[in-house]
Amino acid sequence: MSGSTAKRNPSDFLKQVLGRPVVVKLNNGTDYRGTLACLDGYMNIAMEQTEEYVDGKLKAKYGDAFLRGNNVLYICAQKTVKK
Amino acid sequence: MHRTDDNALVLQPDESLTREQGGTRLWFNGSDEGQGSLYITSQRVVWLSSDDRDKGMAFDYPVIILHAISRDPQAFPQPCIYCQLKADRPPAAAAAAGEEEEGGEGDDFDALNEMRFIPQDETCLDDLFRAMSEMAALHPDPDMLQEGGPDDDDTLFVNPHNGWNPPEAEEGAMDDAEEDEDEEGGYEDDDEAEGEGEGASGAEGDEGSGVAHNGGGDRHMAP
Numbered sequence: 001m002s003g004s005t006a007k008r009n010p011s012d013f014l015k016q017v018l019g020r021p022v023v024v025k026l027n028n029g030t031d032y033r034g035t036l037a038c039l040d041g042y043m044n045i046a047m048e049q050t051e052e053y054v055d056g057k058l059k060a061k062y063g064d065a066f067l068r069g070n071n072v073l074y075i076c077a078q079k080t081v082k083k
Numbered sequence: 084m085h086r087t088d089d090n091a092l093v094l095q096p097d098e099s100l101t102r103e104q105g106g107t108r109l110w111f112n113g114s115d116e117g118q119g120s121l122y123i124t125s126q127r128v129v130w131l132s133s134d135d136r137d138k139g140m141a142f143d144y145p146v147i148i149l150h151a152i153s154r155d156p157q158a159f160p161q162p163c164i165y166c167q168l169k170a171d172r173p174p175a176a177a178a179a180a181g182e183e184e185e186g187g188e189g190d191d192f193d194a195l196n197e198m199r200f201i202p203q204d205e206t207c208l209d210d211l212f213r214a215m216s217e218m219a220a221l222h223p224d225p226d227m228l229q230e231g232g233p234d235d236d237d238t239l240f241v242n243p244h245n246g247w248n249p250p251e252a253e254e255g256a257m258d259d260a261e262e263d264e265d266e267e268g269g270y271e272d273d274d275e276a277e278g279e280g281e282g283a284s285g286a287e288g289d290e291g292s293g294v295a296h297n298g299g300g301d302r303h304m305a306p
Contacts, residue, residue: 026148028195042223046216050151060158062151062165064209066216070224071148071169 014039014075021078022047026071030054033078034065043069086131086139090120098126102214106203110163111140112196121200123214125221128166130200140198142168144222152212153199162205164212168196 022036024045034050050065051058085093094100100122107121109130116138122129128147132138146169153165202208 028148040220042220044216044220044223060153060165061155063154064212065149065151066212066219067149068145068147068219068224070145 013077017075017077023076023078024067025073025076026067027073028071031056032065032067034062036075037064039075040069043072043075045069045072045075086136090131090133090136092120092122092124092129092131094124095126098124100124101218102211104200104202104204104207104211108201108203109140110159110199110201112198116140121202121211123211123218125218128215128218142166144219145169145224147215147219148195150212150215150219152208154208159199159201161201162208163199163201164208164215166198166200168198170195 017036018039020036021033024032024034024047026032031053032047032050033053034047036045037048038046045067047065047067048063050062052060052062087093092100092103102121102123104121104123106118107130108118109116109121109132116130117132117134119130119132119134119139122131127141127143129141130139147166148169149165149167151165152162153159154162159165200211202211
């Protein structure tokens, strides 16, 4: 856990990544990369400039996308924007 | 599909119409279902064919895994609302599958239905998307409620500009959660935390990288 001095929690993390590039993985294995626009307590997720990756391959792009929370496996911040 | 004499959707008793979009073509699993009207209601997304009074489709929000605005001509020639639907499966299988982290990886998600709503007037895409987002957010899955989904008044997060506005995050929510480098994230389930509880998230905290998991919740962290 490099460089982190204060305690942080999931809520802080999620607030911090709003507006930033994230990867969202669904239970079915599909990855969505895009800007996290919005998130609620059910982990419903709205993203912008979303790219859909199936088996690591770019499959589609969406302007805005809404992912139902119950299908979300995790949200992960992208350290750097991929290519 | 129930419709009135003038071809409008007949609403259910507890249903209200959020948005109607005439002149909307439906593609379902790659086949063109023709022109029709799209209805976004408090309970369902419904499409009624203009050509055939007996033809229509209705979808409850929980089956819509994803909806999105598609403007990529490589994906589809016209701008449209793209949806992925959970495939039908027996209720028993649905109940058994599940909330466990890895539970979704199985054959239960193999089949996927896709559909596209293509309105003649593409300027309404944002409004349609927003309406669907708002309605979808009002329909969490029943199993998430049981599992300790958030109360209406707590959490979360903010947002910029796309019009879907969950309640503001409360300061101090989930203060008890600690960082956890574990890849599986730190599920927090502390009564004192006013955050979303186990149903919603855990996190790996690090500047610029982290993970927030959903579901599961069997792992509890010591405060």
